[in-house]
Amino acid sequence: MASRPLVLRTQRAYICPSCHNHQRHLTTTARLSAISPESPRYIDIPTPPQQTSTPTKRIKGVLPVPRDVMARRTPASISASIRDRTTPHEPTSPKERFEAHMTSLRKTNLRTAAEALHVRRTAAEKETQQRSRASRRERDAALLAPEHFADRLTAPTLDASVAAELARYERKAALPDPAREKRLVKARKRVARTEEGLKARRADALHTLYMNARTFVVDEQGLNRAIDEAFGTVDEPHNFGGDMPSLWSKGAPPKINEMALGMAGLGRSALQRDVELGQMEVLKDRVRRMAEGVTGGKMDP
Known part of the structure; x- marks a missing residue:
């Protein structure tokens, strides 16, 4: 009896009956049921390809400012320090060979080092000058550039008088004054009239002074004569329009306090002394005022 051929069977993995219908086959399209609405990939939005950017290489450290190697030393001294021997010398010992090396x-x-520093400094100065010239050219071009059409079209419309006033303010010019010349002519005429009036009054005052100079008191005899003419002499005093002599010819009359002191029992000598002092003060004041009136000047009391 012939034997049956052996059939190999593969055992399948166990699949839950509830998940049998949800089994997905290999595909590249995502099903909406597999992505929840909360996911940002629920709506398929095309994305651009990944952009590659070259990262900037970080340079650590900063080179110092190249110093001027010729600041303290001359080119001749540097050349003398780096020149070779004029006569060749062959070292004979290891020490001499090491020192020569x-x-x-x-x-x-x-x-x-000197050449590199010189090149670096020259390049730095050249770059600085080029940058300065470029900046100056940009500034001059911006200053001398005409008004942009956008600025011209969007600029507010100003009245001619307002525009002229703004331009005057930018130039820091003076305010326009059309009647300035007329006012100046009137002012000059007014000043001329004032000067003429002052000149005429000054000449009149000088002439009056010259005419009155003949009556000026310039010595003691003239002063005594003027006093006698004004007040008279002791023998013939002036009565000032009356028959009786003046009340002040013999001094000031007694005051109320002097009479009260006399009634209080003071000695007659003290009262007489006060009266004499009062008469002297009155006389001094009268002489001072008279001298001021005659000479026309102020005198010390």
Whole structure:
């Protein structure tokens, strides 16, 4: 009896009966039922391809400002320090060979450093000058550039008088005064009239002074004569329009306080002394006022 052929069967994985209908096959299209409405991918929005940008390389540190190598030393001294020997010398010992090697290395480094510093400084100065000239050109171009059409079209419409006033304010000019010349002519005429009046009054005053100079009191005899003419002499005093002599010819009359002191029992000598002092003060005041009236000047009391 022939045997049956052996059939190999693969065992399938267990699938839940409730999930059997939701099984998805291999596909690239997402089903709406697989993405919830809360997900940002619920609505398919095309995205641009990834943009590649070259990252900026960070340069650590800053080079110092190149110094002027010729500030303290002359080119001749630098050339003398880096020049080679005029006569060749072959070292004979290891120490001399080492020193010769170090000397050559020092000269090479000094020469290279001086050249590099000079190149760097020249390049830095040239770049600074170019930047300054470019900035100056941009500034001059901006200052001398005509008005942009957008500014001209959007500028507010101003009255001619307002525009002229704004232009005058920008120029810091004076206010317009059409009647200035007429006012100046009137002012000059007014000043001329005032000057003429002052000149005439000054000439009249000078002439009056000249005419009255003959009666000026310039010495003691003239003063005594003027006093006698005004008040008379002791023998013939002036009565000032009356028959009786003047009340003040013998001094001031007694005051109320003097009479009260006399009634209070003061001595007659003290009362007489006060009366004499009062008469002297009155006489001094009269002489001072008379001298002021005659001479026309103020005198000290």
